[in-house]
Structures are given as C-alpha cells and as structure tokens.
Amino acid sequence: MDQMPNLGREKEMLDVLGLNTMDDLFANIPLEIRRNTPLPLPEPQSEEEIWADASRLLGANITLEDRPSFLSAGLVRNFVPTAVAMLATRGEFLTSYTPYQPEVSQGMLQAMWEFQTMVSELVGLPVANVSMYDASTAAAEAITCAVRVHNRKAIQKGVVFVSEYTPPHRLAVIKNYTQGAEIEIKTLKHLENGEVDMTSIKDAEGCCAVYVEQPNCLGMLDDTLLDIKELIGEETALIVGVDAVSLGIIDPPGSWGADIVVGEGQAFGIGPTAGGPIYGLFACGDKYIRQMPGRIVGLTKDTDENKAFTLTLSTREQHIRRHRATSNICSNETLIALMGAIHMSLLGPEGLERLALRVAANTELTKKAISSIKGIELVDPGKYNFREFAVKLPHLASEALTYLDKLGVIAGLDLGIWWKSMDHCLLIGVDDRTSESDIESLYLGLSEWIEVNK
Amino acid sequence: MDRGEQMSDLFAFNGAKGAGWAQPKPSIEREILISLIPKKLRRKSLPKWPRASEPEIVRHYTWLSNRNFGIDNGFYPLGSCTMKHNPRVNEKIVQLPGMDKIHPLQPEHHVQGLLAIYFEMQEMLATCSGMDQVTLQPVAGAQGEFTAIRCIQEYHRQQGQGHRSKVIVPDSAHGTNPASASMCGYDIIEIPSGDDGRLDLEALKSAVGDDTAAMMITNPSTLGVFEHQIAEAAEIVHSAGGQMYYDGANFNAIIGKTDPGRMGFDAVHYNLHKTFSQPHGGGGPGSGPIGVKSHLSQFLPTPLAGRRNQVEADPKGVDDGYWYFWQDVGENSIGKVQQWNGNAGAVVRSWAFYRRYGKELEKMSEHAVLNSNYLRHRIMNPDPEIAKKIHVMPLNGAPADLVMHEFTLSLTPLKELHGVTGKDVAKRLLDYGVMAPTLYFPTIVPECLMIEPTETESKEVLDKFASDLHKILSEDPDLVTSAPHTTDVKRVDEVWAARNLILKHPGNESGQ
Numbered sequence: 007m008d009q010m011p012n013l014g015r016e017k018e019m020l021d022v023l024g025l026n027t028m029d030d031l032f033a034n035i036p037l038e039i040r041r042n043t044p045l046p047l048p049e050p051q052s053e054e055e056i057w058a059d060a061s062r063l064l065g066a067n068i069t070l071e072d073r074p075s076f077l078s079a080g081l082v083r084n085f086v087p088t089a090v091a092m093l094a095t096r097g098e099f100l101t102s103y104t105p106y107q108p109e110v111s112q113g114m115l116q117a118m119w120e121f122q123t124m125v126s127e128l129v130g131l132p133v134a135n136v137s138m139y140d141a142s143t144a145a146a147e148a149i150t151c152a153v154r155v156h157n158r159k160a161i162q163k164g165v166v167f168v169s170e171y172t173p174p175h176r177l178a179v180i181k182n183y184t185q186g187a188e189i190e191i192k193t194l195k196h197l198e199n200g201e202v203d204m205t206s207i208k209d210a211e212g213c214c215a216v217y218v219e220q221p222n223c224l225g226m227l228d229d230t231l232l233d234i235k236e237l238i239g240e241e242t243a244l245i246v247g248v249d250a251v252s253l254g255i256i257d258p259p260g261s262w263g264a265d266i267v268v269g270e271g272q273a274f275g276i277g278p279t280a281g282g283p284i285y286g287l288f289a290c291g292d293k294y295i296r297q298m299p300g301r302i303v304g305l306t307k308d309t310d311e312n313k314a315f316t317l318t319l320s321t322r323e324q325h326i327r328r329h330r331a332t333s334n335i336c337s338n339e340t341l342i343a344l345m346g347a348i349h350m351s352l353l354g355p356e357g358l359e360r361l362a363l364r365v366a367a368n369t370e371l372t373k374k375a376i377s378s379i380k381g382i383e384l385v386d387p388g389k390y391n392f393r394e395f396a397v398k399l400p401h402l403a404s405e406a407l408t409y410l411d412k413l414g415v416i417a418g419l420d421l422g423i424w425w426k427s428m429d430h431c432l433l434i435g436v437d438d439r440t441s442e443s444d445i446e447s448l449y450l451g452l453s454e455w456i457e458v459n460k
Numbered sequence: 461m462d463r464g465e466q467m468s469d470l471f472a473f474n475g476a477k478g479a480g481w482a483q484p485k486p487s488i489e490r491e492i493l494i495s496l497i498p499k500k501l502r503r504k505s506l507p508k509w510p511r512a513s514e515p516e517i518v519r520h521y522t523w524l525s526n527r528n529f530g531i532d533n534g535f536y537p538l539g540s541c542t543m544k545h546n547p548r549v550n551e552k553i554v555q556l557p558g559m560d561k562i563h564p565l566q567p568e569h570h571v572q573g574l575l576a577i578y579f580e581m582q583e584m585l586a587t588c589s590g591m592d593q594v595t596l597q598p599v600a601g602a603q604g605e606f607t608a609i610r611c612i613q614e615y616h617r618q619q620g621q622g623h624r625s626k627v628i629v630p631d632s633a634h635g636t637n638p639a640s641a642s643m644c645g646y647d648i649i650e651i652p653s654g655d656d657g658r659l660d661l662e663a664l665k666s667a668v669g670d671d672t673a674a675m676m677i678t679n680p681s682t683l684g685v686f687e688h689q690i691a692e693a694a695e696i697v698h699s700a701g702g703q704m705y706y707d708g709a710n711f712n713a714i715i716g717k718t719d720p721g722r723m724g725f726d727a728v729h730y731n732l733h734k735t736f737s738q739p740h741g742g743g744g745p746g747s748g749p750i751g752v753k754s755h756l757s758q759f760l761p762t763p764l765a766g767r768r769n770q771v772e773a774d775p776k777g778v779d780d781g782y783w784y785f786w787q788d789v790g791e792n793s794i795g796k797v798q799q800w801n802g803n804a805g806a807v808v809r810s811w812a813f814y815r816r817y818g819k820e821l822e823k824m825s826e827h828a829v830l831n832s833n834y835l836r837h838r839i840m841n842p843d844p845e846i847a848k849k850i851h852v853m854p855l856n857g858a859p860a861d862l863v864m865h866e867f868t869l870s871l872t873p874l875k876e877l878h879g880v881t882g883k884d885v886a887k888r889l890l891d892y893g894v895m896a897p898t899l900y901f902p903t904i905v906p907e908c909l910m911i912e913p914t915e916t917e918s919k920e921v922l923d924k925f926a927s928d929l930h931k932i933l934s935e936d937p938d939l940v941t942s943a944p945h946t947t948d949v950k951r952v953d954e955v956w957a958a959r960n961l962i963l964k965h966p967g968n969e970s971g972q
Binding site: 007008009010011012013015016018019020022023028031032033034035036038039040041044045046047048049050051053055056057059060061062063064065066067068069070071075077078079080081083087089091093094095096097098099100101102103104105106107108109110111112113114116117118119120122123124126127128132133134136137139140141142143150175176178179181182183185186187188227229232253254255256257258261276277278279280281282283285295301302303304305306307308309310312313314315316317318319321323324325326327328329330331333334335336337338339340341342344348350351352353354355356357358359360361363364366367368370371390407411416419423438442 | 467470471481483484485486487488490493494496497498500501502503504506507508509510511512514517518520521522523524525526527528529530531532533536538541543544545546547549551552553554555556557558559560561562563564565566567569570571572573574576577584587588599600601602603605606610634635636638639640641642643644645646648685686688690691714715716717718719722723733739740741742743744745746748776777778794795796797798799800801802803804805806808812814815816817818819820821822823824826827829830831833834837838860862864886887890895896898899901915916917918919921942944947948949950951952953954956957958960961962963964965967968
C-alpha cells in the first residue's frame with residue numbers, strides 16, 4: 007500500500023473529474039458482472055513482513071549450495087560474478103521496457119548488440135537474436151523457422167527429424183510449437199553406442215530440418231555428427247542444441263555446418279533459479295534472418311550521422327505482422343541475456359576456455375571415480391563426455407537417489423523419469439565448482455548403497 | 461559532429477589475457493584435458509569476446525545504463541504495458557539462495573517453500589479472475605495466450621469439434637493474439653470495432669459459426685474503455701460453440717471490481733510483468749500464467765503445484781499444516797510449454813508484490829483508473845490561457861466519459877493542420893524527460909498515442925505531463941518534427957538499420 011503516491015488525495019482528484027467516489031470511476035461496468043464482496047485475500051503487509059515471510063519460506067528450501075550436488079540436466083550450479091547482478095539490476099536497465107524508443111534506450115540496445123556478437127562468436131554463426139525463453143522454446147522455434155525456409159523445396163514436406171536423445175520435456179515443447187504448423191516430427195535414431203545412426207540420416211534426406219544435441223542430454227559428444235551436414239545437404243537445415251560452456255573447448259557447430267544453433271544460456275549470468283527466468287540462445291545463418299523469431303538489434307545512425315542502435319527487422323514480428331508474424335514472442339528474456347552478456351564480457355575468451363576446462367576436469371574425475379565402483383557401468387563407455395554422464399546401477403536409480411538424499415548428497419537425475427526403460431540409470435552432472443570432497447561423497451554414498459543392497 | 465568517438469566500445473579494451481575475472485585453475489592440467497578431447501571435436505580458435513578487466517567492464521555497463529531510460533528515471537506512460545514502480549525488496553528476495561540456487565528437478569521435500577509460494581499464487585490469481593485452476597508455467601503473456609489456445613484446441617478435439625478452425629479477434633487486439641492463435645494453426649477472423657471503439661455485437665454475430673473455436677479479447681479494450689456488452693458477447697460465442705479467451709494485459713484496471721469469470725470467459729492469461737510488477741527488464745523476463753474454468757483444466761501444461769494436509773510421516777514442511785507437491789495434470793495435458801515450471805523468479809517477485817496489497821488489490825486498480833481519468837481530463841481541459849497557445853487539440857480515441865486504466869488520443873488534427881505526427885510528439889516528449897506513450901496502437905485510432913499512467917505516479921507527475929504535452933502542442937512545428945534534441949542520440953534511422961543489417965561487432969581482434 008506504500009506504492010501509491012495519491013493515496014489520501016482521492017477526493018482532490020475526484021473533484022477535478024466531478025465524481026464523488028472511487029466507485030464512480032467504474033460506472034461503465036454493468037452491475038450484473040460487478041464484484042460486490044471484498045477479495046478474500048490476506049491483510050496488506052509491510053516490506054519488513056514480506057521479507058520475513060520470504061526468508062522463512064525460501065529458507066525452508068534445501069539448495070544446491072547446501073550439499074554436494076550432481077543434478078544438472080541442462081541447468082548449471084554456477085558461480086556468477088558479483089558485478090553481474092549489481093550492474094544488470096541498475097534501475098535504468100531493470101525498469102525499462104522493450105527499446106521501442108531508441109533515442110532513450112541506447113544503453114540496452116548496445117548491450118544487446120554486443121550480446122548478439124558474443125553469442126554469434128561463441129557458436130560460429132553470423133546472426134543471433136536477443137534471446138528466447140529457454141533452450142526448449144529456442145529449439146522449437148528453430149524448427150518452425152527452418153520449415154518456413156525449406157518447406158518449398160523439401161521433398162519430405164513439413165517433416166523434421168528430431169534426435170531420440172532429445173529429453174522429453176523439450177520434445178513436449180517442440181510438439182506444442184510445431185503441431186499448429188502441421189509439422190511432422192520423426193525420430194532420428196542413434197546407435198547402441200550413442201552415435202547417430204547413418205541410416206536414419208539417410209531417411210532424413212529431403213526433409214526440412216534435422217535437430218540434434220551436442221553433447222546429447224546424457225553429456226556424450228558424438229564426433230560423427232560433424233559429418234552429417236554434408237550428408238543432409240543444403241536444402242535441409244541442421245539445427246544443433248549445445249551446452250554453451252562446452253564451446254570454450256569444443257568446436258562450435260557453425261564450423262561444422264550447423265544452420266541454426268540453440269541452447270540454454272543460463273550458465274552465463276544467472277543461477278538455476280528454480281528453472282526460470284533463464285534464456286534461450288538462438289543463432290543462425292544469413293538465409294534464416296528474415297524468418298527468425300525474436301528481437302534483433304542493428305547498428306545504424308541518427309540524423310547527425312552518429313552511431314546509434316535500434317531494433318530492426320520488426321516486420322517479422324507480431325506487433326506489425328500480427329497473424330503472419332514469424333512468432334508470437336513479445337516479452338523475451340532481455341534482462342537475463344544482459345546478465346549473460348556481462349558474465350561473458352568478464353570471462354573473456356581465455357576465461358571461457360578456463361571455465362570449460364574446469365567443467366571438463368570435473369567431468370573426468372567424477373566419471374573415473376564413479377565408474378570404478380563395482381556394480382556401476384557407464385552407459386556410453388569410451389566416449390567423451392562434457393558436464394554429464396549416465397551410469398547404469400544394479401537397482402532402481404530412484405532408490406539410489408533416496409538413499410543418498412538421506413546422506414545429504416543430491417546424486418543426480420533418475421533417468422527413469424525421462425525414459426521408463428532407463429529407470430536403472432542415473433544422470434550425473436558436474437559443474438565448474440564440483441570439489442574433490444563432493445566427488446568423494448558421491449563415491450562413498452553410491453558404494454555404500456550398493457553394499458547395503460547386495 | 462561525431463560523438464561516435466566518445467562511445468564505450470566493449471570490444472576495444474586491451475586487458476591482459478584472461479585477467480578479467482580470475483577463476484581457480486582446473487583440477488587437471490590444461491594440456492591433459494585438451495588431449496582427452498577427440499581431435500576432431502576441439503575448438504580451433506577462441507571466440508572474439510572482449511578482453512577487459514573488471515573495472516573496465518563495470519564502467520562500460522554503467523556507461524550503458526546511463527544511456528537507458530527506465531521507470532526509475534521518470535514517467536513511463538506506455539499504454540498497455542503497465543509500467544509501474546518495481547519494489548526493490550523483490551530483487552533481494554529472488555537472490556536468496558533458496559530461490560537462486562534451486563534446481564527445478566529437486567525432490568519435493570527440498571522445495572516446500574517454493575511450492576507453497578507457487579500454490580498461493582495459483583490460488584490468488586484464480587480468486588482475482590474468477591477462474592478455477594491456474595498454471596504458472598507460461599513465461600510471457602504471448603506464451604500464456606498460446607498455452608490457453610492450445611488447451612481450447614485440445615478441448616474441442618476431445619469434444620469431437622476438431623473442425624473448429626477459426627479464432628475471432630477484434631481489430632483493436634494486441635498483435636500477440638492473432639499471432640498466438642495462428643501458431644496453434646487457427647485462421648484468424650478480425651472483426652471491426654463499432655464507432656465508439658467498442659466491440660460491435662452485430663459484427664460478432666455475423667462472424668461466429670460452426671467453425672468458431674474461440675474469441676480472444678481484452679477488457680477493458682486497448683482503447684481503455686470497458687466493453688460493457690461483454691456478457692452478451694460471451695453468450696454469442698458460447699451459443700455458437702466457441703470458447704472465450706481473456707487477454708489479461710489490462711487486468712490492472714479491474715481487480716476487485718469485476719473479473720473475467722463474471723464476464724463469461726473460459727480462459728485468461730495474466731501478465732505478472734504488468735499487473736504484478738515483475739520488472740520489464742528492457743524486454744523481459746515476463747511471466748504469463750493462465751487461469752481456466754474447470755472444463756479446461758485437464759488440458760493445462762504439467763505439473764501444477766498441489767497440496768494436502770500434512771501427516772506425521774511427512775518431513776518438515778513450512779509449518780502451515782500442509783504438504784506441497786507437484787501434481788501431474790494427467791494424460792490429457794498438452795505437456796510442456798516451458799521446459800521447467802515457468803519463470804519461478806517472476807512468480808516469487810509477483811508474490812512479494814501482491815502481499816504488499818493483499819485484499820486491498822482493489823485499491824490498486826482504483827488508483828490506476830483514477831490516475832488515468834485524471835490525466836486524460838487534465839490533457840483535454842487545459843487552462844484557458846494555455847488553450848489559447850495550443851495550435852490544435854488532440855481528439856479522444858474513444859468518445860467515452862470515463863476510461864479505465866489507459867486512454868488513447870488521436871493527433872490527426874495536428875498532423876493535418878501542421879504536419880506534426882504522433883511520432884513527432886512522442887519524440888518531443890523524450891526531450892521533456894518522460895518516456896513516449898505507446899505509438900500508433902491500436903491501429904483503429906489514427907495518429908494514436910496510448911497513455912497508461914499506472915497507480916504509482918503522483919498527481920504532480922500527471923499535472924506536469926499534461927502541461928508538457930500542452931507546451932509541445934504550442935511549440936513551433938519544426939522544433940517538434942525534428943525532435944528529439946536533448947537525448948543521447950538524435951532521431952534514429954530505422955530504415956538504414958533494416959537495409960544494412962549490421963547485426964554484430966567485428967569482435968575483439970587482439971590475441972587472435
């Protein structure tokens with residue numbers, strides 16, 4: 007209630023309007039649909055009381071910081087530099103709207119143009135937008151974008167092949183976003199060893215797009231993917247989902263023929279934050295620009311010929327093109343993308359590489375330790391993993407998670423919740439901050455669980 | 461004059477390699493780690509990211525922030541965007557580890573506090589809107605629209621009405637409405653507004669039929685007038701077998717006074733970034749929960765926050781007697797629209813905002829409508845001395861005595877008599893230290909300025925805005941058509957940007 011400057015001045019203002027009561031303002035609402043009873047909600051609170059309640063409720067949560075944690079599944083328990091939130095939440099950024107008036111929004115516009123530059127550099131493609139909601143909506147809209155570009159010449163009209171390693175939550179988003187455009191989603195198969203099945207690639211010939219992830223959702227990198235663009239050809243879009251941090255050491259898809267790259271940006275800029283707000287990365291080749299979703303900033307000049315920035319290619323967007331727009335996206339995740347940009351700038355190229363190396367090192371150490379436990383097998387032995395790897399356990403993964411939870415270890419993700427057939431498999435994820443003692447806790451916990459259940 | 465030289469260029473810093481932000485070393489030697497990566501997969505050259513130290517980065521982004529205008533800088537009367545003050549404690553709350561360091565797939569006993577907040581928000585939004593079930597998963601208003609239309613689509617399919625292929629929207633609707641319905645595969649029928657800017661029931665009657673899937677409409681409309689015939693409209697759509705969808709962008713106008721349930725709607729989205737003060741952040745993040753009547757709830761995206769009475773065997777919860785859980789929506793659910801459980805941070809901020817008002821949310825809407833009517837009155841009724849100087853007055857966008865939380869003005873007379881457009885006036889307002897109103901929307905009002913002051917502006921700010929606008933209407937037209945004059949850059953050439961498409965910096969070339 008302390009948010010309204012005119013509280014207590016109602017009469018003064020109503021007098022100007024020639025009205026008597028606040029209710030008179032609502033005279034155009036017919037009585038039949040008026041609400042006549044007060045809202046059954048609690049009493050207003052002060053900031054102090056709200057803070058106390060928030061601290062109590064959120065304080066009751068167990069955080070990834072409280073325990074050794076190996077739960078990643080596409081989100082990262084990162085360390086975000088302190089400057090990031092302090093700069094991004096400056097009121098001039100935090101409380102601004104989409105920069106429709108470029109003359110007073112140069113700051114955010116330039117920051118987003120720089121963001122586009124860093125994303126483009128990271129993934130190896132010429133154009134990036136200002137963000138999508140998350141990795142899944144980015145993947146879904148990459149598919150609809152690719153179909154708009156390729157459908158005319160496609161032999162398999164409206165068909166898109168999606169890797170069977172796409173996690174079910176992402177596939178569900180893809181299906182919601184593509185069903186209205188009458189896109190048929192077919193499954194791109196993989197071999198037993200996790201590599202893409204080249205006969206399945208052959209089946210994809212002449213379709214609109216192929217969607218794969220590198221690493222896949224089990225953290226495995228497949229070097230045979232680097233050859234598939236040549237096989238599917240120019241008339242089929244290769245869409246690749248990435249782990250953004252891995253690109254500090256892994257060849258970016260743009261350099262092996264990807265047409266559109268998408269991924270989760272969260273590792274740069276913000277904590278896992280219960281799943282949102284995070285942001286989706288979206289970058290593409292030149293021929294997709296006019297069909298891409300989302301906001302794009304371009305460099306231009308003002309009437310004095312000075313450098314200036316502005317939103318551009320708006321004629322793709324819903325506020326101009328309405329039902330013919332390339333997407334309905336309006337609000338995106340700009341502020342989180344700004345946090346990402348600040349984080350990326352602080353890291354610099356060598357800092358990015360180091361961050362990726364730290365994850366790579368912890369992946370190796372954890373994988374080595376856990377796979378040495380008798381009774382535990384790697385799902386993809388002999389493969390290179392980044393951040394995550396899956397192991398097969400002697401019993402249900404859900405039971406292992408419960409057991410380790412009691413020991414105070416968040417051991418990973420029960421893959422049975424994604425695929426029933428993998429209910430004995432555990433997805434273990436590390437991050438740059440995984441410590442030796444974290445790994446030891448996981449090792450001891452899993453060993454003990456196996457021992458107890460012999 | 462070239463002010464370009466003074467620009468801060470992120471990619472021009474020459475900081476030492478990797479010195480920007482020091483990190484611990486990897487726990488294995490770099491060379492060994494690189495050798496473990498299959499050769500074919502290794503990155504050949506690093507991205508051309510900036511190389512700068514922390515002080516340089518901090519100064520760069522501070523410089524950028526000084527070239528950006530937010531609500532904190534001044535009045536932001538952007539119609540349909542509800543640019544209200546953003547309480548700062550909300551930012552502090554979402555940085556608590558119990559929020560920021562939570563994974564959405566953690567077991568329920570780790571996240572009882574978060575689930576309790578989710579549940580309370582679902583209930584509060586349902587209460588305020590007259591809906592039966594709310595999901596917090598959609599992360600933007602447009603995604604909320606899309607989600608609700610998907611639910612309606614599945615409902616029709618289940619009822620054997622899958623042939624219904626058309627969604628009706630008024631010509632004053634937000635662009636996201638037709639775009640969202642179109643993404644679901646619907647054809648759009650746009651119906652013209654009546655002479656008073658309101659919904660034309662006759663036009664609606666001739667538009668509905670056996671192929672009508674839904675009507676999407678916001679109330680109050682984008683002209684800021686209440687569609688008093690909304691219940692009749694709902695009746696028309698329902699008797700044709702269609703569903704009614706409420707675009708909640710203008711929800712700030714009606715809380716506690718009426719609700720979409722009473723108006724006859726089946727589904728609604730809320731913009732937490734408008735009504736409930738999630739900061740707009742220069743374009744996002746938003747949050748676009750939806751509420752539905754019970755016949756649609758089986759189609760909602762999964763999961764929802766649920767609760768039951770706590771029993772002795774339960775672990776410690778949040779001491780309110782309940783145990784909270786993620787409730788699977790079931791086999792008819794449309795699945796997911798965002799990969800996790802929505803923009804939890806936006807939900808928590810909005811929860812903190814709503815707690816500030818509680819049952820007095822009605823007062824919030826009252827003040828939003830009071831401020832809007834007051835400002836409109838001040839603008840349209842200048843003092844006689846001032847009126848004499850004004851070249852020509854704007855017209856009301858809608859001929860209503862009262863408006864709701866926003867209103868529109870048409871600057872057509874000014875354009876016709878003096879060649880000064882709505883855009884010129886909007887740009888000139890920037891020189892007066894305020895944000896321009898929404899421009900040229902809704903398109904049914906020619907030379908439209910759409911103004912929404914919100915409840916968080918004082919009478920003095922509103923008086924000053926009216927007086928500034930009067931000054932502009934009295935100024936030399938050349939001064940106005942060449943505006944802005946005092947901003948960081950002069951009027952920006954948007955056409956040049958679209959023709960040349962310079963969408964990235966060449967990048968940092970040092971060390972390559």
